Amino acid sequence: MKNILLFLALLIVTFGLNAQEKNQDTTKVEKLDEVLVRAVRVKGSSPITHSNLTKKEIEKRNLGQDIPYLLNYLPSVVSASDAGAGIGYTYLRVRGSDATRINVTINGIPYNDAESQGTFWVNLGDFASSTQSLQLQRGVGTSTNGSAAFGASLNLLTDAVSDKPFGEISNSFGSYATRKHTVKLSSGLINDQIELVGRLSNIYSDGYIDRAFTDLKSYFLQASFINDNTLIKVLTFGGKEKTYQSWFGLTAEQLEEDRRQNPYTYENETDNYE
DSSP: OHHHHHHHHHHHHHHHHHHHHHHHHHTOOOOOOOHHHHHHOOOTTSSSOEEEEOHHHHHHHOSSOOHHHHSTTSTTEEEEESSSSSSSSEEEEETTBOGGGEEEEETTEEOSOTTTSSOOGGGSTTGGGGEEEEEEEESSOSOOSSSOOSSEEEEEEEOOOOSSOEEEEEEEEETTTEEEEEEEEEOOOBTTTEEEEEEEEEEEEOOSSTTOOEEEEEEEEEEEEEOSSOEEEEEEEEEEEEEEOOOOOOOHHHHHHOTTOOSOOSTTOEEEEO
């Protein structure tokens, strides 16, 4: 009889513990981070050489030049420009590796050209004005999306969701008739869940090289949905560019004669893309 009572007591205790565990599981809440960003970025304690730029740091240098020139002051980074002004056809090298070995992602989505594996920064006119932060990883990086990341990985994160509506007008002027005009608007959070933000930009420069002008018109539109545990961003961007050809180099004699001369003498020899 004692054995039967002991067995029943153990059974009741076990059942009670199981019921308690199930109740704990049903009330357990886990908040997840943004998966796409975490998948391609590293923390400060990670054994990967990297640099982070916040929106304030980007804005301080964003005067119209392409993203490679905004990164030119970082360690192991070398930037180049056909026109010599950092606008138009620009190039990025990290630790000697060219664009085909630099993995570029926007919100974790691969951006490198599928054919050449490089990145045409001329197609991202004033994209820095719509960038919340970026991370450059030097050497082999953590990104497994898109092209090879042997030379470096560059992750761009677009604008964060703004609670309040706002409007911005930005104008910059510089050497060689360089100028940038930007208009940006945000709806703020609608019903505490949806935000729309848009940008229109125009960047123009005559360039340092003779007949190396660049005229870039661009747009950016982002729709965001957010609640307690979800963030969804849908974005589109594009524009129109007219860029004079000036990529051919000069001989030592030509440099002595005129450093700014352009070997291309054909009138209106330009790239026109939309």
